[in-house]
Amino acid sequence: MSGLRFCFLTTFYPPHNFGGDGIGIQRLARGLVRSGHQVTVVHDVDAYHALARGAAPAAEPEPPGIEVVPLRSGFGMVSPLLTQQFGRPVANGRRIAQILARGRFDVINFHNVSLIGGPGLFKYGAGIKLYMAHEHWLVCPTHVLWRHARELCTGKQCLRCQLVYRRPPQWWRATGLLERELVHVDSFIAMSEFSRDKHREFGFPRDMEVLPYFLPDTAEDRAGSGAPSQERPYFLFVGRLERIKGLQDVIPTFAGPGETDLLIAGEGEFGAELRRQAGSSPRVRFLGRLAGPELARLYRHAVALIVPSLCYETFGIILLEAFRQSTPVIARRLGPLPEITLTARGGEVFSTREELVASMARLAGDPAYRDRLGQAGRQAFQERWCEEVVVPKYLEIVRQAAERKREETILERLTPRQGP
Numbered sequence: 001m002s003g004l005r006f007c008f009l010t011t012f013y014p015p016h017n018f019g020g021d022g023i024g025i026q027r028l029a030r031g032l033v034r035s036g037h038q039v040t041v042v043h044d045v046d047a048y049h050a051l052a053r054g055a056a057p058a059a060e061p062e063p064p065g066i067e068v069v070p071l072r073s074g075f076g077m078v079s080p081l082l083t084q085q086f087g088r089p090v091a092n093g094r095r096i097a098q099i100l101a102r103g104r105f106d107v108i109n110f111h112n113v114s115l116i117g118g119p120g121l122f123k124y125g126a127g128i129k130l131y132m133a134h135e136h137w138l139v140c141p142t143h144v145l146w147r148h149a150r151e152l153c154t155g156k157q158c159l160r161c162q163l164v165y166r167r168p169p170q171w172w173r174a175t176g177l178l179e180r181e182l183v184h185v186d187s188f189i190a191m192s193e194f195s196r197d198k199h200r201e202f203g204f205p206r207d208m209e210v211l212p213y214f215l216p217d218t219a220e221d222r223a224g225s226g227a228p229s230q231e232r233p234y235f236l237f238v239g240r241l242e243r244i245k246g247l248q249d250v251i252p253t254f255a256g257p258g259e260t261d262l263l264i265a266g267e268g269e270f271g272a273e274l275r276r277q278a279g280s281s282p283r284v285r286f287l288g289r290l291a292g293p294e295l296a297r298l299y300r301h302a303v304a305l306i307v308p309s310l311c312y313e314t315f316g317i318i319l320l321e322a323f324r325q326s327t328p329v330i331a332r333r334l335g336p337l338p339e340i341t342l343t344a345r346g347g348e349v350f351s352t353r354e355e356l357v358a359s360m361a362r363l364a365g366d367p368a369y370r371d372r373l374g375q376a377g378r379q380a381f382q383e384r385w386c387e388e389v390v391v392p393k394y395l396e397i398v399r400q401a402a403e404r405k406r407e408e409t410i411l412e413r414l415t416p417r418q419g420p
Contacts, residue, residue, distance in 0.1 A: 003035070003037035003413060005107070006029075006108075007041075011047045011080075012043060013026065015058065020213075020317045021111070025132075027213075033066055039065065040067045041068045041069065043068070045070045047083075069099060085171070088117060088121065096121070096124055111132050111134060130397065130398070131189065132189045133195060136195070136314065139202035140158075141169075141170050142161060145311065147161050148164045186405065188208045188209070189397065190210050190314070194335055195312075211393055212385055213385070215317075215387070233259065234262065235302060236299065236327075238265045238318045239266050239307075240268040242268045242270045245270075247274055248274060253357055255283075260303060260364050261284070265287045271286070296321075300327060306329075306331075307330070307337055308332050309331075309335065312334070315336055316336060316337050320385045322377065324378065326374040328348075328363060328370060328374045329347035329377070330348050330356065330363070331349050344380035399411065
């Protein structure tokens with residue numbers, strides 16, 4: 001075998017996933033396979049069904065080189081509840097240990113482990129161990145640093161906050177379990193500079209590498225050709241319809257007559273309230289959940305993507321989706337969104353509704369300016385956030401950990417050193 005054997009341990013994986021972290025994990029697994037490695041993904045189906053409404057959509061076939069192992073304990077939602085309470089894989093621990101022993105993996109990558117095993121999972125298995133912080137779970141029981149479900153978290157009030165979210169308090173967080181188990185992990189990875197700094201601010205004691213998400217270079221993901229879906233110019237929102245995504249701050253700007261529309265791609269629990277807010281306005285259209293070439297065309301022909309998130313994201317994958325289609329973004333000046341937008345020089349940022357309206361007017365009123373921003377975003381995507389750039393950086397993190405641990409077999413099977 002020329003490549004490495006990776007095991008990904010994660011609570012959610014497509015199609016049993018919510019949001020973008022599961023998709024990001026899947027893209028990394030497929031990117032590693034295209035680089036000559038093998039990946040086994042272990043995820044918790046019980047956790048998905050404990051939180052989901054209705055059945056999961058059908059799974060896409062994975063390419064050769066990826067094995068997906070769904071865990072079903074037989075105890076239903078009791079299994080993830082026990083993990084959430086005790087911080088270890090109570091129901092599935094033996095099965096996970098057997099999988100790791102049988103697979104003899106070179107690299108174990110922990111992703112979102114909140115309901116598959118918690119910090120007690122870190123001691124399982126051998127080899128290089130990485131942790132990727134797709135959320136802020138390491139420092140926040142509710143994952144998102146959105147305190148009391150109404151405001152940015154500026155200081156810990158975790159017990160009260162968990163009760164507001166109607167989640168059982170995680171008593172293990174007060175025992176030092178997490179801090180004790182961190183010793184088993186060789187490298188921690190944040191998805192943005194902002195997220196790394198936020199982990200440090202909230203007391204996370206380990207250094208973190210920064211590795212962004214990426215988009216693969218496939219025919220489907222490149223698709224964006226074809227006629228626009230409507231004649232009138234439009235701005236685009238893509239994402240889950242939840243209060244923390246901030247769309248309620250955007251819809252009022254499309255009240256009354258105007259020259260541009262707002263198209264909304266996504267679904268979520270806050271959708272009914274947003275539709276009520278939009279009322280019968282002909283300038284606001286809800287399109288539901290879209291994917292593939294149809295969504296790519298929406299990006300390509302939009303004046304700009306609007307990203308009004310109110311919470312601390314760890315990254316912003318939809319910005320990359322816009323940049324890939326040469327579409328600029330207008331993002332809230334919060335979290336990693338300015339970091340991505342201004343690094344790419346691919347859009348503008350706003351803090352107030354007045355600034356948002358001004359940005360929209362500039363981009364809609366000056367097509368040449370809009371195109372310059374879009375082209376800059378496209379160039380930055382190719383230089384920073386495509387698969388050919390990010391996967392080698394991930395493998396370099398593996399290499400550095402292997403060098404520290406003197407894992408000669410792993411070093412021999414890696415390709416020559418990546419980067420300078």
